[in-house]
Amino acid sequence: MVLPASLRMLARVLVVATATLAVACGNDDGGARITVGAGDSVESSVLAEIYAGALARIGTRTSVEPHLGSRTDYLAALDAGRIDVIGEHNGALLAYLDTKAADRIPEHVRKALSKSLPEGLVVSDEADGTDLRPRVVLNAETARRDNIRTVGDLTPRCGALTLGVAPIPDLIALPPSLDRVAGCDFAATVPFPDAAALRKALSDGQVQAGLLTGAPAVVPDSADGLTTLSDDDYAVRAQNVLPLFRKGVLDERQIKKLNYVAGELTTDDLAKMIRSVRDDKARPAEEARKWLDGHSL
Known part of the structure; x- marks a missing residue:
């Protein structure tokens, strides 16, 4: 049986509407958008793009909020919910949160930082291969x-x-x-x-x-x-990269992905990306993409 022209047109409209609904539902499967913040340093911009890119590769909807300013500024943005994740250094963050902390060795810094974090903020694994100490x-x-x-x-x-x-x-x-x-x-x-x-x-x-x-x-x-001079006894406090994020915004799979990043990132990798952005005017997002590709992340 041949459908009248009006019915054929209606059928095409329904097919398009159904496909559009399916795409919209598919996007909802990614959950809420995760906004990764960047402060005013090149390093912070590179880390933001690495974290956002890594999360995007497991289906997370991500965006990067750049130029947030100093530590005080971007921690305020995190507290206010403007951003969900920010790259930090464990030792520097501990010094900011607890000016009396004397811990310097990585495992001691890790424990002290965990105790010092404000309610609602958590960290995942630090990148042991990054040593950004003075x-x-x-x-x-x-x-x-x-x-x-x-x-x-x-x-x-x-x-x-x-x-x-x-x-x-x-x-x-x-x-x-x-x-x-x-x-x-x-x-x-x-x-x-x-x-x-x-x-x-x-x-x-x-x-x-x-x-x-x-x-x-x-x-x-x-x-x-x-x-x-070598400093195996950590006379200078540990400074390793790690992500700081709002409690509850990342699920287990997303945290695991950031931990994979921590397991691969090194001082030399990060320094090379910073130099490319600063000296060669490369885009942080492009440097992050190449690094993620190179490490199968």
Whole structure:
């Protein structure tokens, strides 16, 4: 039987409506949209895109809210529900939440941070392969002459030394209380605008020890001519990347995905992405996509 033209038209409309409804229902299966925030650093922007991209690959609807400002600003956005997830450093976040905390070793920092988090905020696994601690440095010639290889070797001498402090840019900011070395009471501390100025001051003898406020790999020439002292005892507090998020917004599968990210991310990976965004004007989202692809995430 041949349908009249009007009935054939109605049938086509119903087919289109049914397909549209099916797509809409399919989108609802992804649950609520997860908004990942980014502060004012390149690192924060890269982490936001990595987390958002990783969650999107398991079907989560995600968006990134950039340029949220300082730690105070983006934590306020998290508290207000404007964002759901933000990348952080465990040690820096602990220092911000509990100014009296003295914990420095990763497992101790983990426990102390868990106790210090405000009601309604939680963290998942930190990226053990990321070590973004400040680094204690000496002029290479001085380190050889005095046979100083570790922060422990330096500790007995600190009281007679002047420490120079220089920032490593584009990382999530450290609270000022972390620009120090446990067990070292230096005679004086002098700030410098960048690593180049600190290197010159060490070479000229203006200061006898230096502190770079993050991993030198972020600025590859920052430690040229310097010896970076090993710090296996964590005289400088642990600084590992981890996601901070509102309790209840992520399900078990989504948290597991972020834990996979934590298991793969390294200092060198993160430094390379930061340099690409800063120096080559790459887009954070593109760097995150390439990293996720390269790690089958």
